Amino acid sequence: MQCNNLGLLTHLPDETFLNCISDLAFICSIDGQNLSFANTRALDHLGWTLDELVSLSPWWAHITAVNSRQNLLTVFESRTLSSPTSISLLTSGGSPIGITCHTLGYTNQHMLLLATSSLNESTADEILRQTQARFRSIVDSLSISLLLKDCQGRRVYANRAYLDSKHWQLSDILGKTDEELFPADLAQSFRRDDLDVVQHGTVIHKFEESVDADGKAKWIEVIKGPLRDADNNISGVQILFWDATQRKSMEIALENERNLLHALLDNIPDSIYFKDRDSRFMRVSRSMAEKFNFATPESLIGKTDADIFTSEHAEQTWRDEQRIMAIGMPIVAMIEKETWRQKADTWCSSTKMPLRDTEGKTVGTFGVTRDISELIEIENQLREARDQADQANKAKSQFLANMSHEIRTPMNGIIGMTELLADTPLNSAQRSFLDMIDLSAHSLLRIINDILDFSKLEAGRLDVEFLPTDLRQCVSQAAKSLATRAGQKQIELLLEIAPDIPNLLLCDSGRVRQVLVNLVGNAIKFTEQGEIVIRVSVQEKSEPDSRYTIHFSVQDSGIGIPPDKQESIFEAFSQADTSTTRQYGGTGLGLSISAQLVELLGGRIWLESRVDEGTTFHFTITAQSATPQTTDSSQYQPKYEPHSALRVALVDDHLIRAANLKRGLESLGIDCWIHSSEQLQSLQESNLQDSLVIFDESILSDPTHRESATDMDIAGIAVAAAVTGADVHPIADLASGCYILPKPILPSEISNLIQEITSRQELTVDSTEASSAAQSPPAHRQLRILLAEDGLVNQAVFRGLIERDGHQVVVVENGQAALELWQDDSHFDAIFMDVQMPVLDGLAATNAIRKRETSASRIPIIAITAAALESDRQRCLDVGMNDCLTKPIEVAELRRCLNLIAQRAWH
Numbered sequence: 001m002q003c004n005n006l007g008l009l010t011h012l013p014d015e016t017f018l019n020c021i022s023d024l025a026f027i028c029s030i031d032g033q034n035l036s037f038a039n040t041r042a043l044d045h046l047g048w049t050l051d052e053l054v055s056l057s058p059w060w061a062h063i064t065a066v067n068s069r070q071n072l073l074t075v076f077e078s079r080t081l082s083s084p085t086s087i088s089l090l091t092s093g094g095s096p097i098g099i100t101c102h103t104l105g106y107t108n109q110h111m112l113l114l115a116t117s118s119l120n121e122s123t124a125d126e127i128l129r130q131t132q133a134r135f136r137s138i139v140d141s142l143s144i145s146l147l148l149k150d151c152q153g154r155r156v157y158a159n160r161a162y163l164d165s166k167h168w169q170l171s172d173i174l175g176k177t178d179e180e181l182f183p184a185d186l187a188q189s190f191r192r193d194d195l196d197v198v199q200h201g202t203v204i205h206k207f208e209e210s211v212d213a214d215g216k217a218k219w220i221e222v223i224k225g226p227l228r229d230a231d232n233n234i235s236g237v238q239i240l241f242w243d244a245t246q247r248k249s250m251e252i253a254l255e256n257e258r259n260l261l262h263a264l265l266d267n268i269p270d271s272i273y274f275k276d277r278d279s280r281f282m283r284v285s286r287s288m289a290e291k292f293n294f295a296t297p298e299s300l301i302g303k304t305d306a307d308i309f310t311s312e313h314a315e316q317t318w319r320d321e322q323r324i325m326a327i328g329m330p331i332v333a334m335i336e337k338e339t340w341r342q343k344a345d346t347w348c349s350s351t352k353m354p355l356r357d358t359e360g361k362t363v364g365t366f367g368v369t370r371d372i373s374e375l376i377e378i379e380n381q382l383r384e385a386r387d388q389a390d391q392a393n394k395a396k397s398q399f400l401a402n403m404s405h406e407i408r409t410p411m412n413g414i415i416g417m418t419e420l421l422a423d424t425p426l427n428s429a430q431r432s433f434l435d436m437i438d439l440s441a442h443s444l445l446r447i448i449n450d451i452l453d454f455s456k457l458e459a460g461r462l463d464v465e466f467l468p469t470d471l472r473q474c475v476s477q478a479a480k481s482l483a484t485r486a487g488q489k490q491i492e493l494l495l496e497i498a499p500d501i502p503n504l505l506l507c508d509s510g511r512v513r514q515v516l517v518n519l520v521g522n523a524i525k526f527t528e529q530g531e532i533v534i535r536v537s538v539q540e541k542s543e544p545d546s547r548y549t550i551h552f553s554v555q556d557s558g559i560g561i562p563p564d565k566q567e568s569i570f571e572a573f574s575q576a577d578t579s580t581t582r583q584y585g586g587t588g589l590g591l592s593i594s595a596q597l598v599e600l601l602g603g604r605i606w607l608e609s610r611v612d613e614g615t616t617f618h619f620t621i622t623a624q625s626a627t628p629q630t631t632d633s634s635q636y637q638p639k640y641e642p643h644s645a646l647r648v649a650l651v652d653d654h655l656i657r658a659a660n661l662k663r664g665l666e667s668l669g670i671d672c673w674i675h676s677s678e679q680l681q682s683l684q685e686s687n688l689q690d691s692l693v694i695f696d697e698s699i700l701s702d703p704t705h706r707e708s709a710t711d712m713d714i715a716g717i718a719v720a721a722a723v724t725g726a727d728v729h730p731i732a733d734l735a736s737g738c739y740i741l742p743k744p745i746l747p748s749e750i751s752n753l754i755q756e757i758t759s760r761q762e763l764t765v766d767s768t769e770a771s772s773a774a775q776s777p778p779a780h781r782q783l784r785i786l787l788a789e790d791g792l793v794n795q796a797v798f799r800g801l802i803e804r805d806g807h808q809v810v811v812v813e814n815g816q817a818a819l820e821l822w823q824d825d826s827h828f829d830a831i832f833m834d835v836q837m838p839v840l841d842g843l844a845a846t847n848a849i850r851k852r853e854t855s856a857s858r859i860p861i862i863a864i865t866a867a868a869l870e871s872d873r874q875r876c877l878d879v880g881m882n883d884c885l886t887k888p889i890e891v892a893e894l895r896r897c898l899n900l901i902a903q904r905a906w907h
Helices: 015-020 040-046 050-054 059-063 066-078 121-141 161-165 184-200 243-265 286-289 311-327 373-419 430-457 471-488 509-525 578-584 590-600 653-666 677-684 701-709 747-765 767-773 790-804 814-822 842-852 872-880 890-902
Strands: 004-008 024-029 035-038 086-090 096-106 110-117 145-150 155-158 204-211 217-228 234-243 269-276 281-284 331-338 346-356 362-372 467-468 492-497 506-507 532-544 547-555 603-608 615-625 647-651 672-675 691-696 716-721 739-742 784-788 808-812 828-833 861-865 883-886
Touching: 024 040, 035 050, 035 532, 040 086, 059 066, 059 286, 059 883, 066 096, 121 161, 184 204, 184 217, 184 234, 217 243, 234 767, 243 269, 243 286, 269 286, 269 346, 311 331, 311 346, 311 362, 346 373, 346 532, 362 615, 373 430, 373 790, 467 509, 471 492, 471 509, 471 532, 471 739, 471 890, 492 653, 506 578, 509 547, 509 590, 547 790, 547 872, 590 603, 590 615, 647 653, 647 677, 653 672, 653 747, 677 701, 691 701, 701 784, 716 747, 739 747, 784 790, 784 814, 790 808, 790 890, 808 814, 814 828, 814 842, 828 842, 842 861, 842 872, 861 872, 872 883, 883 890
Parallel strands: 004 096, 492 532, 647 672, 647 691, 691 716, 716 739, 784 808, 784 828, 828 861, 861 883
Antiparallel strands: 024 035, 024 110, 086 096, 096 110, 145 155, 145 234, 204 217, 217 234, 269 281, 269 362, 331 346, 346 362, 467 506, 506 615, 532 547, 547 615, 603 615
């Protein structure tokens, strides 16, 4: 190859000419450091763009192999080529290619170098192979996902991060479009963006919703741009993306917070402000700027109260804010007098708080003020009348509370002693007198309760609280509480709950129970024989908010109500006629209270009745289905375990009652079937070793049936009885281990009984589990109770009622004695704590006990109080008491608490 030294030139060849020759041409500065031009041939060989080469300095040091740099430097320094010089250059992919420099010329400013390439087909293939390997190495090492598509949306390449994120192999996606891999809506969105990129060369940077390999929705940040070939033509789409779910969630949350703040500051009529430590305004609401006569909220930034108010008000607010920042205590709803420079004084209600940064450091204050000038004026005019009304209402409320408390305390003694006296031997006359005392006491108690409720309704202070409620359990408990009264009159109390009643509803269970107890109690009172049926069903369901209208009815076979009295029956102090009050007692407030409660629950109440045939009271409530977002529904699920269950056989001639119970048991997964008394023989011949057989007490009144039941080889036997207790039910000793279940029987009670029987069987079979089973006490075990009660009569009542069930009672007279005895003796199972006692009351004693306990072991504390308001009950729960019993104590409620203590439900 011939070497040409052109020497000093007057000018360099035209760039257009250089782009047409087959040689590689480079033009650089006279010192060889900066490149100003490379022809198309050179750029094609090296894979660099001209802009990239021009930006390199010195250019040869970045694109020349180390072993060739000195040769090129010598040429530049000498500005001569003594012979053709071989140099190794590096492509943009890092691959070396050889060139031979054969011509050199220069001007005063620039130098021209011409060279030929040694690149042949095999060398080009190797360069291509190395370049591709480097490309794959680079893109596969990226932590972000890379995807390449052609112009038709078909996938042509994806890096490792992309494939791993989707749990795919490259062969799974090559040639496939978005429609083949994603849901239609996402695929259409992706395709619209791809077409925009291909058709217009647009670069898109945005967030997209996507799905991960497990089908879970997520956010990704995406950069989509055109994929260009060597001729700069768009040949497809290149996509870079990475998981931005956390970032997007934070941005969305931040944007929501920002929008909420803007909405608050721009629209609320109250004045809202934020100040720094020097009490300078940093941000204010629009209404505050308008109040201060500023054009925009931004106009107030940097100013202080001293720029707006007189020194009297400005200095006081400054002192308040400095105190807030110093001690961290807010000022809430403080009434302030604002003294202005240019207008009359005004009044405002101010709440001021310390402003803290993300690290908890106090950096200023913020607050909200409301102009109450008109209210202050009105208040000044009506103050005397208001004070008088407040005093009257207070006196009325205090009187009602005191009356309730003072009457309930001796009533507890009367009813409790009556209950204890009933357990002693009495002749028929004495028992009759005792029944009349008990009836009169409970009548008086109902009157007190009605008056209290009516006074609260009249004052608008009776509220309803919509909480997640198991309606089946609520209704069942209401029926349960009245079953004994019905059984004493030999009245059958039946409960029918439709299977489509939702598991959980948002309603006020206490008020629903109160209405039911009132209606069923009236039904018992006015019915001498027959039966009372409580029915619950779904009347209507509206979508999409899952709002239900629940229909309740209470049907009796009592005396009925004349048509001319039915319209007024729900009025206060109303009875069907005056003789009703004389014969049955009552205030006539129960139905009026029930009607108002039903209205508060979003429903209505009505009745159907015929004289001497009976009455059916109907009422409805509206309630929304409780969703997983509103409650943890798991706490309402039955604790029944099917794998350890027994089968249940119901022996009952009342098929409707048995069918209702069967549906309830089957909803818990319990296998159940029904037999009448006529089928008792076939039942006896069945294999019942894994069965619990439940007899209605009417079946066992026949001695033959009782003998058949005794001879059965069964896992467990139970009797459904209207009135429980061995003293009134000789069938309690029917067989060893016979259980008495009070009517109406609840499916959950049978479920618990099955677990108890199963647990005892396991203990019998495997004695090695005795130690662990001992930690789960039987439902009935002897308890050691600490009773704190200052009244001698009530001490005797509680001691008698508790000891009657086989438990031990230790009595103290005040909360201080209870605290000291509990500290000295840790072997009590529970404490029954009167609320009002001398020395240390029950609330203070409970608070002291809870502070000294460890979280792992908390003794159950049950409040005893004559205060009957819900707020009184809540006060007991707030200090850590587990439950609250209101005087006079219902024996059923006392036994419920004792059973929960025995089962360690509160530990």
